[in-house]
Amino acid sequence: MATTQRIWFNGSLVTDPTQGIISPIDHGLVVGDGVFEALKVEAAGAFAVTRHLERLSRSAAALGLPEPDHDACRAGIDAVLAGREWELGKIRITLTGGAGPLGSGAAWGPGTLIVAAEAVDPPAPETRIITLPWTRNLSGAMTGVKTTSYGENVRGLAFAEERGATEGIFANTSGYLAEGTGSNIFLVFGDQVVTPPLTAGILDGVTRALVIRWWNEQAALEVVERDLSVVEAQQADEVFITSSTRDVQAVTSWDDHDFPAGDVTRAVAQCFAAGWQAELDPR
Structure with a gap:
């Protein structure tokens, strides 16, 4: 399934997802200072995008992160789904506080926004x-x-x-x-x-x-x-x-x-x- 993965990172598609693009001091990596959503993808496209983005905003507020840019998230979704050769899949949207200290103090930012997609097998009944x-x-x-x-x-x-x-x-x-x-x-x-x-x-x-x-x-x-x-x-x-x-x-x-x-x-x-x-x- 890894060959089907497409990654959109802070506004641009990533040509090689196996290469490091996250800062070693990104607070999402250092202390889990981040929120995410996982959406299913059907032939017609990503499902329940609005509801997932609204929950992403609620999660970000609970963690004290900046309000996520819904238009940017939608652009990322469009980018990772463009030209796909599969129907059933999964999208993950991840928002972190960005760069920060090596501890629980607040991140300095700017934040990190990642939209990733991949094909998945149908769930068992x-x-x-x-x-x-x-x-x-x-x-x-x-x-x-x-x-x-x-x-x-x-x-x-x-x-x-x-x-x-x-x-x-x-x-x-x-x-x-x-x-x-x-x-x-x-x-x-x-x-x-x-x-x-x-x-x-x-x-x-x-x-x-x-x-x-x-x-x-x-x-x-x-x-x-x-x-x-x-x-x-x-x-x-x-x-x-x-x-x-x-x-x-x-x-x-x-x-x-x-x-x-x-x-x-x-x-x-x-x-x-x-x-x-x-x-x-x-x-």
């Missing part, structure tokens, strides 16, 4: 998840912020993959179900779809929000956002996870519990697919 031994902080400064300080998620995903799963699920510091390392989780009880609320210390996922909106509109059954324990969640009839690169993915195994890829999950997946196909940039 089903997956296995496990519960992680670590918790999500309910009240940390970076709770719910999509920051480049992603070490906790890297460790969690590695822990899951070492045990034959593709995703690890966190509970939070209050003992309630939270989220995956890079996904949101939904439970099906009968015909009711339940997901942890944002107050559980989770990321406000773009796919999560659109699943809730489009399912509520189509099914006339509101998704219920409420706290629940992992034990209660594992009593669900069906489980699925969502993310920009997974869309709606059925969970067939969670720890020692098995689940069917059931009718409600399939209906939600179909609802989401119909939604993005009709509206590439939903507001």
